[in-house]
Amino acid sequence: MNPAAVVTGLGTTAPETVVTNEMVARGLDTSDEWIRTRTGIRERRVVTSGTATSDLAVDAGRNALKSAGLDEVGALVLATTTPDHPCPATAPTVAYGLGLGEIPAFDVSAVCSGFLYGLASGAGLIAAGVADTVLVVAAEAFTTIIDPTDRNTAPIFGDGAGAVVLRAGKTSEAGALLGLDLHSNGSMAELIMTPAGGSRQRSSGRVAEPHEHFMGMQGRTVFVNAVMKMEQSSRTALAATGWETGDVDWLIGHQANARILSAVAERLEIPAERAYINLDRYGNTAGASIPLALGGAADEGLLTAGHRVLLTAFGGGATWGAVTLRWPEIVPVV
Numbered sequence: 001m002n003p004a005a006v007v008t009g010l011g012t013t014a015p016e017t018v019v020t021n022e023m024v025a026r027g028l029d030t031s032d033e034w035i036r037t038r039t040g041i042r043e044r045r046v047v048t049s050g051t052a053t054s055d056l057a058v059d060a061g062r063n064a065l066k067s068a069g070l071d072e073v074g075a076l077v078l079a080t081t082t083p084d085h086p087c088p089a090t091a092p093t094v095a096y097g098l099g100l101g102e103i104p105a106f107d108v109s110a111v112c113s114g115f116l117y118g119l120a121s122g123a124g125l126i127a128a129g130v131a132d133t134v135l136v137v138a139a140e141a142f143t144t145i146i147d148p149t150d151r152n153t154a155p156i157f158g159d160g161a162g163a164v165v166l167r168a169g170k171t172s173e174a175g176a177l178l179g180l181d182l183h184s185n186g187s188m189a190e191l192i193m194t195p196a197g198g199s200r201q202r203s204s205g206r207v208a209e210p211h212e213h214f215m216g217m218q219g220r221t222v223f224v225n226a227v228m229k230m231e232q233s234s235r236t237a238l239a240a241t242g243w244e245t246g247d248v249d250w251l252i253g254h255q256a257n258a259r260i261l262s263a264v265a266e267r268l269e270i271p272a273e274r275a276y277i278n279l280d281r282y283g284n285t286a287g288a289s290i291p292l293a294l295g296g297a298a299d300e301g302l303l304t305a306g307h308r309v310l311l312t313a314f315g316g317g318a319t320w321g322a323v324t325l326r327w328p329e330i331v332p333v334v
């Protein structure tokens with residue numbers, strides 16, 4: 001039987017600069033009150049000039065390796081929507097920055113579902129015998145693709161990174177990834193899209209307008225689909241694990257909007273207090289939000305060894321999915 005992928009370390013990081021709702025609302029037709037009540041967000045962390053995704057990824061990766069007590073791994077997967085450059089991938093830069101040698105390293109692009117796709121990719125590398133240990137990092141300098149004058153997106157997003165170390169093990173061990181359920185639907189690609197900078201725009205011969213380099217979002221439609229798909233996928237992952245929704249100790253959902261997270265919890269009949277939320281402090285950090293939430297819940301002493309955890313996300317693509325695991329005995333470095 002192929003080895004299972006077992007979480008054996010967790011690290012996170014966030015930029016020091018805090019931007020409050022009042023600061024976002026300056027010069028924009030919105031308010032602290034609207035942002036708080038419609039999203040749950042109070043403040044977010046943002047990168048300052050000169051900090052790129054790989055810088056955050058290296059910090060989070062170093063913390064995860066420390067948490068795992070390792071100084072080398074067999075492969076690195078980086079989930080990001082905001083690579084340092086369109087070409088090449090950012091993962092090799094991160095592996096180099098961590099001094100990991102000439103290991104396989106590649107990017108995964110699944111926007112807010114990126115961490116779940118990264119976990120599945122890491123588990124695949126382990127099952128295929130490519131590596132016995134994999135560093136899965138999710139890092140986003142997301143505010144670099146946000147138009148500060150667009151009230152549909154500027155209040156929502158923030159920057160940060162989180163990482164886990166996966167090792168080959170058995171499904172019976174705490175930390176093993178159990179139910180893995182992933183999906184996509186490209187008919188929803190335009191719901192979350194950066195129009196310029198790719199081959200579609202470049203091959204047209206048309207020079208992009210500056211605002212086309214920013215990400216646009218159809219928030220309401222994303223909201224409705226996010227609730228529906230996260231519920232569906234969670235049920236599939238739980239069924240594959242043999243758990244009922246009532247067995248879940250922690251629902252750690254993608255931190256997009258507090259109302260999305262409560263709607264998912266309500267539909268799954270998971271009590272609201274078991275749905276962890278830290279988007280009030282970080283905003284929506286896209287792919288990085290789930291590991292940042294895991295780090296927060298563990299660091300606050302809420303998530304402890306043996307807890308049954310359900311992870312779920314929906315994001316651009318559209319992509320979505322869910323993963324179950326029993327939380328291992330690890331000390332996160334946050």
Ligand code: COA
Nearest residue numbers: 029030034038039112151219220222223256257284314315
């Ligand atoms: N400030 C003030 N008013 C705003 C606003 C803002 N920043 N953004 C929208 N509005 C207004 C709208 O114009 C609309 O006004 P109207 O009723 O007069 O037409 C009203 O608020 C409601 O707009 P709507 O878009 O329906 O709001 P919403 O409740 O869906 O909240 C989002 C908007 C973006 C917060 C919400 O849809 C969301 O969180 N979507 C998911 C976003 C996400 O994180 N996606 C990433 C991957 S999952």
